[in-house]
Amino acid sequence: MTAYDKLAAHIGEYNDLLNILNTLKWDMRTQMPAGGAATRGAQLATLTKLAKDLFVSDMTARLLDAAETEMAGADADSYKTRALRQTRAAYELQKRIPAELVSRLAALGPESEAAWAAAKDASDFAGFQPYLTQMLAINIELADAIGYEDHPFDALIQQFEPGMTAAQLNVTFGELKSRLLPLLRRIVENDAPLPVDLWSADYDLAGQKALCYEMAQLIGFDFERGRLDSAPHPFEISFTRDDVRITTRYDTNYLPMSIFAALHEAGHGLYEQNIAPELTRSALTTDFIGQYAVGGASYGAHEFSSRMWENQIGRSREFWQLHFGRLQAHFPDQLADADAEHFYRAVNRVRPSLIRVEADEVTYNLHIMLRTEIEMALLEGALPVAELPEFWNAKMQEYLGLTPPDDRRGVLQDVHWSAGAFANFPCYTIGNIMSAQVLAAAHRHMPDLAIQLAQGDYAGLLGWLTESIYKHGRVYSTDELLRRISGEGLSVAPLLDYLERKYSDLYGLD
Amino acid sequence: MTAYDKLAAHIGEYNDLLNILNTLKWDMRTQMPAGGAATRGAQLATLTKLAKDLFVSDMTARLLDAAETEMAGADADSYKTRALRQTRAAYELQKRIPAELVSRLAALGPESEAAWAAAKDASDFAGFQPYLTQMLAINIELADAIGYEDHPFDALIQQFEPGMTAAQLNVTFGELKSRLLPLLRRIVENDAPLPVDLWSADYDLAGQKALCYEMAQLIGFDFERGRLDSAPHPFEISFTRDDVRITTRYDTNYLPMSIFAALHEAGHGLYEQNIAPELTRSALTTDFIGQYAVGGASYGAHEFSSRMWENQIGRSREFWQLHFGRLQAHFPDQLADADAEHFYRAVNRVRPSLIRVEADEVTYNLHIMLRTEIEMALLEGALPVAELPEFWNAKMQEYLGLTPPDDRRGVLQDVHWSAGAFANFPCYTIGNIMSAQVLAAAHRHMPDLAIQLAQGDYAGLLGWLTESIYKHGRVYSTDELLRRISGEGLSVAPLLDYLERKYSDLYGLD
Secondary structure (H helix, E strand, O other), rough: OOOOHEEEEEEEHHHHHHHHHHHHHHHHHHOOOOHHHHHHHHHHHHHHHHHHHHHHHHHHHHHHHHHHHOOOOOOOOOOOHHHHHHHHHHHHHHHOHHHHHHHHHHHHHHHHHHHHHHHHOOOOOOHHHHHHHHHHHHHHHHHHHHHOOOOOHHHHOOOOOOEEEOOHHHHHHHHHHHHHHHHHHHHHHHOOOOOOOOOOOOOHHHHHHHHHHHHHHOOOOOHHEEEEEEOOOOOEEEOOOEEEEEEEEEEEEEOOHHHHHHHHHHHHHHHHHHHHHHHHHHHOOEEEOOOOOOOOHHHHHHHHHHHHHHHHHHHOOOHHHHHHHHHHOOOOOOOOOHHHHHHHHHHHOOOOOOOOOOHHHHHHHHHHHHHHHHHHHHHHHOOEEEEEEHHHHHHHHHHHHHOOOOOOOOOOOOOOOOOOOOOOHHHHHHHHHHHHHHHHHHHOOOOOOHHHOOOOOOHHHHHHHHOOOOHOOOOOOOOHHHHHHHHHOOOOHHOOOOHHHHHHHHHHOO | OOHHHHHHHHHHHHHHHHHHHHHHHHHHHHHHOOHHHHHHHHHHHHHHHHHHHHHHHHHHHHHHHHHHHHHHHOOOOOHHHHHHHHHHHHHHHHOOHHHHHHHHHHHHHHHHHHHHHHHHHOOOOOHHHHHHHHHHHHHHHHHHHHOOOOOHHHHHHHHHOOOOOOOHHHHHHHHHHHHHHOOOOOOOOOOOOOOOOOOOOOOOOHHHHHHHHHHHHHHHOHHHEEEEEEEOOOEEEEEEOOOOOEEEEOOOOHHEEEEEHHHHHHHHHHHHHHHHHHHOOOOOHHHOOOOOOOOOHHHHHHHHHHHHHOOOOOOOOHHHHHHHHHHHHOOOOOOOOOHHHHHHHHOOOOOOOOHHHHHOOOOHHHHHHHHHHHHHHHHHHOOOOHHHHHHHHHHHEEEEOOOOOOOOOOOOOOOOOOOOOOOOOOOHHHHHHHHHHHHHHHHHHHOOOHHHHHOOOHHHHHHHHHHHHHOOOOOOOOOHHHHHHHHHOOOOOHHHHHHHHHHHHHHOOO
């Protein structure tokens, strides 16, 4: 056995433990009876500690040293040397984060989330403020431990989007805003009620489930290596490429909720299912920093896949011209008065709204920018926690022209900060930007892609995405992936072009 | 923190890992897509090794030494000293089993099971013979490592039924046989076809599922701390008392299959759910030898609970006189011509048959005796593996008057030996014996129990079982439990009295 193989076997065991943690989390969110929460918490804590101890250990240091000696002079771009470099970097970073800090964060998490949930229900920001203050302080310590040059945000975002910086985000978001806000203004001026109300009927769960399964399968999700379940907050999670679990949620009176959540999570699932088999149980499908077994290049890169399949494919006119009949087959009475164009318009109506997770393609990114500006200001110390609700409401007015009637529908709406996740929100918008950039590149590389999509043939796109992105797992950074396929890094123009084109048509803008 | 508390925290983490292994196994058997098998195998192997390394470690030795010094002179009968003694005994035993032997057994398992499954399908004993030979050899090594005085069987059965010996089993099984065989002969002479055929109708799965849920709840299974799912081979498994999962299987044309499997597994579940909360994550809910998080005193003791609820309660005339209406409510058309007495007779018909898992209450134990005799003879070297089919068939003729038409329905029917489990079968009969002994004791302690049961009030029995047995987890051995409630160790008379009484009535014997 070579020194590299010994290291790989060790990392394989670490990867196993992270996949087991994923299994426990999936079970907790989809199957576990209520009574199991406390002991499941103990089990998660024990295994998380054990996994960290396995990775941040003298054994890892010795195996890394030996493998580096053995591989000295090898091709710097090979999978093996990349795996070795990533493992070394993650090891050094993890060593810099004190175990005591990690324990403190883990211990505060459940208490803070519970306080947030209660404060949200009561729309009482003061009840959450002390926890947010503590979470912010811990994140500032974490940023110091990780290390940064310009901004603590630069350190924290490495957990989710390696290589990204606050400075780059400010430029990117500035460009985005400069064309998004005018587009939104023109859409709002031209908005009118839809001619047919599709959602007053009842759509039974059995029919919705069958439909979601059909939709996921349609775009290529492999049910031999995956499942679809129900969860209050839909998510995708995997235990290697060979066992990928997606979830959706059902609303009897709002059919699009289940369909688009299923397409979104199936989009995540396609990424995981199409990673090269030889990367299974390797450093190149291990998120060492997040202690998460995940095969995508970054959170943003993963979000590109889910957003692309959900929005650019799943909310396109071509998609529903082809597949509206499937909906009518399951719900003939409910959809008797509707046609594909009605449905297409109903699921693409743009309206400034208070809640991020219910936002349309145009306004969604404004919700993210607002949160990102807040996170930067909090981390800089420029914004005291106590002034957060006021700041939030002012920004909502600036971006969306709305003022939340209470904090429940304002600053308290998201779980992220209570769970200790700062600098995570931008990944959603990075995903949106990347999805347009990647699909534009796909069209350039495959001249008949538009025809294939109009015929409902998604295998060609899936194959190209697999070759260009999916199969590489975490081999390349998001920036490298983008440069390989489009010749440039993250660029907002394709997303803005796409949104202006689609919504000018929908709203009859000049 | 006392030395004892430090040991307890360490054992708590070990118990967490065993509960996580249980979660992975449950998922594997009820939820996992087919594609996930290979990587799930790797995950199980990694965590099993890690758990063993955590327990059989210098850390455990140091913590044990310190706790023993601290507890010297403490009440020898307290939960703490019992936990300490059991942990020490398990540690010494585990240390005696070479890691190399455990690896060899684990590595052979999947291959051997696959060979058995193929051999069974083809009814080709020769295809399985080399694997059985290897499994037998490994088990003889294992028996030597565990240690024994009289018979290698004595060592192996410690994994499942601590304190039991081959000699005691021979006496017990001899007594059982001396009254069972004459009873069976008289039943067979008096057998006649049933007046109504209940199983030619279709019983839809949705109705069966609802019914199984209802039946489990009826006897006290708590769905706030448990679930019921479907599995091809029904089982119960728990991840502490607060999360207990049971399964059943469905046959559209044979309603009793799902109902009695659900009652059986709910009977196992009641044991786990009613262990004292303070034993959670402790040595007293840890099967150190089997590396299994299980709260019952032994395999036999666990089987007492499942068999008692399934057979002595669930197959009683009183039970169906009360609850047959529930069946009719779900299946009014299918059961229009039947009444409680028809159903009672249909689910208690005694017929010598080839397959153990389909056997009735009277013949079941004969299937077990046959296997136990074979295991003892194999381990002694008195029976060459090659002669096993012939020996099996001769014993089937002797006990049940039948000769299997092929090995698929004979010596190849059970998975146990292929998986490396020897000396496990007797636990089923120990459970049957114990179930009658415990219920007889319950009637003595609760003079109005018969009335309660006839009224469908199972809470009194559940309460008494909890106080007498369930809540103690693994504090007392099966023998101690029996002596505490009945004044004597394992005794066959109550089971034989019960069977003779019930079947004399059913078959009109004098």
